[in-house]
Amino acid sequence: MVHSPKEDPHPGALVRTAEQARNIARGFLLVSAPNGGSGAEAVLLVVSELFANAVQHAGGVTGFRLEAGPGTVTVAVDDASTRPPRPHSLDPRTPGGFGWHLVQELSADVQVKVHAGGKTVSATIRCPTGVGRQPSAP
Numbered sequence: 001m002v003h004s005p006k007e008d009p010h011p012g013a014l015v016r017t018a019e020q021a022r023n024i025a026r027g028f029l030l031v032s033a034p035n036g037g038s039g040a041e042a043v044l045l046v047v048s049e050l051f052a053n054a055v056q057h058a059g060g061v062t063g064f065r066l067e068a069g070p071g072t073v074t075v076a077v078d079d080a081s082t083r084p085p086r087p088h089s090l091d092p093r094t095p096g097g098f099g100w101h102l103v104q105e106l107s108a109d110v111q112v113k114v115h116a117g118g119k120t121v122s123a124t125i126r127c128p129t130g131v132g133r134q135p136s137a138p
Helices: 018-032 037-057 099-106
Strands: 061-069 072-079 109-115 118-126
Touching: 018 037, 018 061, 018 072, 037 061, 037 072, 037 099, 037 118, 061 118, 099 118
Parallel strands: none
Antiparallel strands: 061 072, 072 118, 109 118
């Protein structure tokens, strides 16, 4: 199951804020991972962080996708910058700088793909989904 809000047929449906992205992710998780528990919470945190990082450090989001796989949910955020994310040193006296570390900690896999139009940051989170499960025998 894949959801790409950028391709939503409704005018003005492009996701512009982290709050909108989280709301879309909640709806996606209700369908693809209704029993996702802490995995679903991790997905929402990763959506927030990737979206906020793209807005703050890369000029904004140009694409946003969610994909459910067997026991996983992948969050992909596109932006127009070709600069890959950089971890900041963790200093509790300095605000910020924790997001990239949080994404890496919550994700089973994180990939950054630079392309002509910018980059895509994808994070795969372990989350119980209905994808790839065999139906129970009666």
